[in-house]
Amino acid sequence: MQRRTTPDTGRRSEASRRAILDAAFALAGEVGYAKLSIEGIAARAGVGKQTIYRWWPSKGAVLFDAVLSLTEGREGAEGMALPDTGDLEADLKLVLRATVDEFADPAYDRPLRALSIEITNDPALAALYAERLEGPMNELKKARLRAAQEAGQLPADLDLDVAVDLIWSPLLSRWLHRSGPLTHAYADAVVETALRGIYAR
Amino acid sequence: MQRRTTPDTGRRSEASRRAILDAAFALAGEVGYAKLSIEGIAARAGVGKQTIYRWWPSKGAVLFDAVLSLTEGREGAEGMALPDTGDLEADLKLVLRATVDEFADPAYDRPLRALSIEITNDPALAALYAERLEGPMNELKKARLRAAQEAGQLPADLDLDVAVDLIWSPLLSRWLHRSGPLTHAYADAVVETALRGIYAR
Known part of the structure; x- marks a missing residue:
């Protein structure tokens, strides 16, 4: 401005x-x-x-x-950190359940859906979004996973970008394409299966 | 018609x-x-x-x-089955690498991106898409996972819908929002991490 x-x-x-x-x-x-x-x-x-x-x-x-100003309003990156109680699985479930609630609220669903369409359509806006919103959000997510790595709960050679996508993409896809019910139970199942793997589930 | x-x-x-x-x-x-x-x-x-x-x-x-006619053209569901060599991990990598190639081809990227935008925007079209295209595709994906279950490679109580989302959503999200490079290496990493889990990776 x-x-x-x-x-x-x-x-x-x-x-x-x-x-x-x-x-x-x-x-x-x-x-x-x-x-x-x-x-x-x-x-x-x-x-x-x-x-x-x-x-x-x-x-x-x-x-x-x-x-963008939604996140800026929350007193910077400090106030935006993911919860860290030491229990990664519980913390991730809390975060994903909150995302489910947000998607279910028309006051969020509609503007976020509109923004997603703009990003899908426009490579320049996608780049701006990646730089200014998705990038910083991903850093917060990766910081939480890194803390779990340092606590010995996750492998040291984990690819954090892949891990973030695995945890957060299913909700995003299901929301965008309305391909199934978006519930707390679904959020929990995604976290459990992402952490333990399809083989082990 | x-x-x-x-x-x-x-x-x-x-x-x-x-x-x-x-x-x-x-x-x-x-x-x-x-x-x-x-x-x-x-x-x-x-x-x-x-x-x-x-x-x-x-x-x-x-x-x-x-x-829709793209898939109908391929001699029905029979011709559309996912590969089954008995090696689930290799088969999934093959399928996801092919998806990466499709997204990289403008002849596919543009129409599919346009369709995704329409679906995101229009609940009625999303329901039609879920019924006529995504549903049948998901059945093929679940059939491959079910074969692995029957071969004792996957747990009998696996939630197949969650498993499908975990394997296929990361590519879809990354493609739609252009949030990172869509490569064969990424496809491989998604399959490996989804199967073994973030804990084990």
Whole structure:
């Protein structure tokens, strides 16, 4: 975003930016992405359309920043760390159950689904998403697995990227393609099978 | 599709249907889904627009049937069975490497990506896809795992749906969100880790 020279204008700009992002996220949840429009976001945020177009080229770009600001709002990476009680399996189940709950909530499902479609469609947005959102999230996931490695609970030569995909992809795929029920029981089964393996289950 | 009473008309209809599906798949691969149009499909197939609209309500519906006809063309479920050499790990690697190759080919990547977006967006289409394409594909995958169960290579109480998701979701997610390199080495690592588990890897 652009910053002006006087503090007052800067504060007003920041307030407008915040209002626009909140409006975009809320509207995407209420009306869905197809009916989301710059006009609608502007009306909801109480700003002019040109204010939005000054900072973002498209509704997809606004929504992207709105989703990004969800994580930024939670006091940085510190506040976002995965739980670590020492029991990896229990901690992962807690996290995946929370993801199931999030996907079941229309206020999250719709904006996140819209963002996923944009990313699937647009390699440039996918790269930006990987760099600014998925990358940092994956680092948090890998940090939790690394702690388990250091505690001797996971092999030292584990490929952490593959492990993260194995744990988190089934929920993502099932959610996107609506290919089966997304329940806490499913989240638990995924964690158990990923950790112990299909051979051993 | 509608069928007329005389055999001649039936044959002509079938030829038109085939030409429309081939044109839709090829065009989606060449120009991408955003630029795919009923007009373009009609021109490529050598039929009138109204012929397409008689059978399909939208370009998404045409593309759906085009992807579906890919599998129907391969002499039914018999011809589609997963390889079974008795070595489950080797067989799964072969299948996942072939999927990696398919995703890397623009002629497949673009139509399949477009279809995935439609499914993500449209619950009704997702249900149809689950019933007519993903369901039958999953049955083939589960049949291979069941054979391994019967050979005593997998536990009798294995949840086959969870196992299928664990093996196939990582590739799907990585492809859709372009979140990392999709290589044969990655396919191999996913199979190995899914079978043996993150604990054991």
